[in-house]
Amino acid sequence: xxxxxxxxRYFTAATTPRADVVVGIGDxxxxxxxxxxxxxxxxxxxxxxxxxxxxxxxxxxIGYKALAVNLSDLAAMGATPAWAxxxxxxxxxxxxxxxxxxxxxxxxxxxxxxxxxxGDTTRGPLTITVQIIGHVPAGAALTRGGARSGDRxxxxxxxxxxxxxxxxxxDGGCGREDLKADFRERLDFPTPRIAAGTLLRSKxxxxxxxxxxxxxxxxxxxxxxxxxxRVVRDRIPRSxxxxxxxxxxxxxxxxxxxIALAGGDDYExxxxxxxxxxxxxxxxxxxxxxGITEIGVITAEKGLQLVDLAGQxxxxxxxxxxxxxx
Amino acid sequence: xxxxxxxxRYFTAATTPRADVVVGIGDxxxxxxxxxxxxxxxxxxxxxxxxxxxxxxxxxxIGYKALAVNLSDLAAMGATPAWAxxxxxxxxxxxxxxxxxxxxxxxxxxxxxxxxxxGDTTRGPLTITVQIIGHVPAGAALTRGGARSGDRxxxxxxxxxxxxxxxxxxDGGCGREDLKADFRERLDFPTPRIAAGTLLRSKxxxxxxxxxxxxxxxxxxxxxxxxxxRVVRDRIPRSxxxxxxxxxxxxxxxxxxxIALAGGDDYExxxxxxxxxxxxxxxxxxxxxxGITEIGVITAEKGLQLVDLAGQxxxxxxxxxxxxxx
Numbered sequence: 270x271x272x273x274x275x276x277x278r279y280f281t282a283a284t285t286p287r288a289d290v291v292v293g294i295g296d297x298x299x300x301x302x303x304x305x306x307x308x309x310x311x312x313x314x315x316x317x318x319x320x321x322x323x324x325x326x327x328x329x330x331i332g333y334k335a336l337a338v339n340l341s342d343l344a345a346m347g348a349t350p351a352w353a354x355x356x357x358x359x360x361x362x363x364x365x366x367x368x369x370x371x372x373x374x375x376x377x378x379x380x381x382x383x384x385x386x387x388g389d390t391t392r393g394p395l396t397i398t399v400q401i402i403g404h405v406p407a408g409a410a411l412t413r414g415g416a417r418s419g420d421r422x423x424x425x426x427x428x429x430x431x432x433x434x435x436x437x438x439x440d441g442g443c444g445r446e447d448l449k450a451d452f453r454e455r456l457d458f459p460t461p462r463i464a465a466g467t468l469l470r471s472k473x474x475x476x477x478x479x480x481x482x483x484x485x486x487x488x489x490x491x492x493x494x495x496x497x498x499r500v501v502r503d504r505i506p507r508s509x510x511x512x513x514x515x516x517x518x519x520x521x522x523x524x525x526x527x528i529a530l531a532g533g534d535d536y537e538x539x540x541x542x543x544x545x546x547x548x549x550x551x552x553x554x555x556x557x558x559x560g561i562t563e564i565g566v567i568t569a570e571k572g573l574q575l576v577d578l579a580g581q582x583x584x585x586x587x588x589x590x591x592x593x594x595x
Numbered sequence: 596x597x598x599x600x601x602x603x604r605y606f607t608a609a610t611t612p613r614a615d616v617v618v619g620i621g622d623x624x625x626x627x628x629x630x631x632x633x634x635x636x637x638x639x640x641x642x643x644x645x646x647x648x649x650x651x652x653x654x655x656x657i658g659y660k661a662l663a664v665n666l667s668d669l670a671a672m673g674a675t676p677a678w679a680x681x682x683x684x685x686x687x688x689x690x691x692x693x694x695x696x697x698x699x700x701x702x703x704x705x706x707x708x709x710x711x712x713x714g715d716t717t718r719g720p721l722t723i724t725v726q727i728i729g730h731v732p733a734g735a736a737l738t739r740g741g742a743r744s745g746d747r748x749x750x751x752x753x754x755x756x757x758x759x760x761x762x763x764x765x766d767g768g769c770g771r772e773d774l775k776a777d778f779r780e781r782l783d784f785p786t787p788r789i790a791a792g793t794l795l796r797s798k799x800x801x802x803x804x805x806x807x808x809x810x811x812x813x814x815x816x817x818x819x820x821x822x823x824x825r826v827v828r829d830r831i832p833r834s835x836x837x838x839x840x841x842x843x844x845x846x847x848x849x850x851x852x853x854i855a856l857a858g859g860d861d862y863e864x865x866x867x868x869x870x871x872x873x874x875x876x877x878x879x880x881x882x883x884x885x886g887i888t889e890i891g892v893i894t895a896e897k898g899l900q901l902v903d904l905a906g907q908x909x910x911x912x913x914x915x916x917x918x919x920x921x
Binding site: 291292295296297298299300301302303308309310311312313314315316317318320321341342343345346348352354355356358386387388389391392393394396398400401402403405407410412413414476477478493 | 617618621622623624625626627628629634635636637638639640641642643644646647667668669671672674678680681682684712713714715717718719720722724726727728729731733736738739740802803804819
């Protein structure tokens, strides 16, 4: 089958209609009508087989995740996603794989009203690059650079499930075999926190998505903002299933903290709120992101201090997050 | 060196400043201010080592070409380029290679006032995906679908040099060893026809860039427009150096036509102009694209007829262009 037929068959069928797509898939480029009064927000992320997902990952999960990690970048900016481009490098013609891949991609695209407007299909080692374009009211976007001393630090949802899935895969268990499939689901199908990001527009002083681990990603906020932070380790939210593995002895306490603090792939948001606005933010309905949790405070003194509930320093290994070239 | 330091060192330094970049490299996504009254034009193209460029291609040429093929897509739409994202998958940390790659990329970015606003660096087999975003006055973009019976068909520049470079590489010669470096230059450093595309806005009834070969790419116009074409083979413009190889006997006459008709990688534009506007277009200054040449006419009857100067049919092998999965 020709490249052109491939594109026609799998991609054109997979797109969500949007009135602002003037020309979509099938020309040299797509033509898009940007909404008035909005700024464009653009990001790109690549997934490499065996690096960004285990080799046994299903085609559907790969298609889902390729879009999800990009949506997560827009969530961290408070942006509304609109259009995506897909650059797919495949080792061989594989209709069944492509069908699964596009099913995963499209299910998420439909959920967030994202139109697939173009792409490129090439032959080579399996690599997937998605470019996402969204928009945000002018001036309302969230960045990494606005955290100030005294700001309160929050995270959405729970941390550590995705990294515990990888731990369970590599070590052969997490103490609760019956929960492994649930953890794998969290690794393969993360929920982009678009809804939470939208609620944070013009409210959060900074935001980032937790892709490389809380310590590493909060570290990016601290660097960009020129501040430090004190984080209460024991406030890091972990899921019921995560705690069940700890109770079962499948993971020791120290490893359990390390996974929640430095494990990546959760795609929750970490954000800061000016001190005076914190209570109001906590009082909102955060059911869209499985709740939010206050975990610490921004300090004028640089560096990250990790403490227990009594305020005593606790150890952690700063792995620096996932680093492809370290 | 960490991924983050890599990005800082090579990419941030490589970008062209633009006032419409609100947030560039270094956050979860870039924030861009689209120009009022314009539509956005977006495309993506991937280069895979050994597939889209010979393995001996210099880092500088790869960096240049990765951006050039994307700019060529915008040229075919009549768009003005503005912003690019770079997704780079590298097998290893290679500072020298990256320096050369970014030198090639940046030289072209600067020439076309393109800001590099984001990207992703991952470890894996060498693959380069660029996403380009440009803009065009609302309604002025060129597409593949507007050619009508009687429209005159043109191409910019000369065709076949890039394919002759590949032919010379694989067969060990083109009859003129002294010209091989010139051909390789045309293959490695194609000129995106942005200036020509801009001149064609609201004028051409259809346009496409010749990346897969004239027959294949004109074929896309014919399919999208629901028309046919009669092309005079002997009017296909070929360079002086191309004709010198033919004279020297390095390439036989039939192969010479085949290369010019079906060879790709020239990144010239093929476009159609309504019959009544053709003379005016021919009279313009086309020095920005090394001239334009009229090569045929759009017909109501579907299919592509290739004829000689006397109007007699001549043979050609329809390879369908470069097709990754055939």
